[in-house]
Amino acid sequence: MMVFDVKRPLIPDIAMAAGVSTATVDRVLNRRPGVRKVTLHRVLEAAVKVGYLGEEEVKVRLGPAFSKVVFLLPQGTNPYLTGLNTYVRALAEQSVEPLKVRSHFIESFNPEALVQALRRYGKTSDVVIFMAIEHPKVRQVIDELVNAGKRVVTIISDLPTSNRHAYIGIDNFAAGRTAAKVMGRFCRAPQGKLALVAASRAYRAHMEREMGFLALIEESFPHLTVIGPHEGHDNRDENYNNTRQLLDQHSDLVGIYNVGGSSDGIGRALRESGRADNICFIGHGLTPDTRKMLIEGNMDMVITQNPTAIYTRAIEVASGEKIDSGAVSMEIYFSENLPIVSP
Template sequence: MADVAKAAGVSLATVDRVLNRRKGVKTRTVERVLKTALDLGYMSEAEHARLAKPRPPNVAFLLPMGTNPYLRLLGEKVRAVADTRSREAAPLRCFFIESFDAAALAAAIRHHARWADGIAFMAIDHPLVREAAEEVSAGGTRLVTIVSDLPHPSREAYIGLDNQAAGRTAAHLLGRFCRPSQGSVALVAGSRNYRAHAEREMGFLGLIEEAHPGLRVIGMREGHDDRNENYRHTLSLLEQNPDMAGIYNVGGSSDGIARALRERNKAGQIVFIGHGLTPDTRRLLIEGTMDAVINSDPDAIISEALAQFSLTPEELSGQRAGHRPFKMDLILRENLPPAQAAPKAHSRRSQDQSL
């Protein structure tokens, strides 16, 4: 390697980066190092041909840490995909970071941009995050938002539901399921800092006001996708509103809401709609505590994100940045898909730590 570095006129570190297909080396430098290595007999023609091919992108997924079962499932699925990739494939990793913390997300974006060619992340709509996104994008790291968007020129695409339509769908179902269509309805969310939750709330409120005037909407409670917070919020809502007719969980951790409904003997009496098909919401649908789950397929999110990062510069130039149409699945007890085995837990302990 030292001979290759000397003959190519580069540092030993650059040779190492080229041979291990790490980011940060100009195309012309890669070509020069590989040709030198071939001429010196350091590698075979076959090895040269393999390394001369376009390097697949290193990809990082950044997800909020916490008890949200859907996000945990999404993370485990990313890791399951990573475990099936060949040794020749570029690294694919998933990291959980502090939830609802814009500074932590911004720091993680900057940190992983050092090695990742592409970062897929659930965005927090905050100036710190927008600034970090603009900075790493200018440095060549490609960004895709998933589940919750950050409309900004620095990101290539958003992959996830039309969240305003999801909120309107929840309102339509809740209004039609409530008989008579009167009483109080409550919303529980993770945080309005996630544009997805704010847009779902907006869509829900718009349709309830338009189509179900007999339902009185109680101001949204933020439970931070924590089952214990959701449990306490639901107990408070039930105590303060004896006429409670429905609950829409805009975020995750629906099991906390269900626990409160069961304790107050309201399970099956109050219409309950939420997001994300996971083992807990599946169980709640079967037992009748939940009426409907609005779902976006986590496998499809991962596949779409990886497909986006695999686009060439020529293909990107012909693509209009924005929201890729994404299918919304409406799951009821009677159309539950077959249960899938949970992905195996990943052994990389460092990927479970906050950054």
């Protein structure tokens, strides 16, 4: 019996024929973003030439794809979300064929505004990526978008009872428990009060952080009493006023956990009171203001999720064949381990 040794073409063969790197070939074959249109066609032509793909397979890869992506983020004074939107827009300007990325701010904590934005931008987009609000109307519009063939992805705050395709963000329940563990260890007083500062319970992420915090404090540090939550709506002035009242009313306050953003208002109240050294302050979102507070000692710890990780994972879900949720690593920073700021 005769045996024919027929070598099957591989990715390096395509790369050589197209004059590009194997990484570029991999991006084209897996329909990932970041490849220019002329390069895309050159790679696919090379894949046909070496026998890796057939003509019909090339047509599939050049056919309709999830190419128009929109990010919707809450507008307000939350520095982390403002920074994330700026970051997304900067990367959106660099997006190349076949991916087009846009971002828009919408009114914070307003389910009606979110629903209107989802319907408006969902009509002209293939993928909608947004921070979900816990509300029946939001679930309804998600179902509408999914039924219309759109890809729906939640980031930072999830809505798992909807038909969204994926959630990208940290485990918020674990984040709350982590904050409680550190705060309980830091607060060496035999007894005292811990204040919970929330943005709004419209976001499941904030509710999960609260639940995780309360659960672990009750389990491990029963000598500490939790008061609140005091809603500040991610507004630095509201957070400042709420904290001033807390400091005036509770001389035995030993800790503050801000589950939302705009921690600078809390830090300012602590600094003015002269009690920052005696109160453990933990919050979310590494931003220029929280970095400054960590360095100056007005804040003890920040829990954050890297914007690059969120954007990259969201784009992978938006443009990839495979759709699945992905937890983003929870990053924890103190004054001593802050990352280097890029120039």
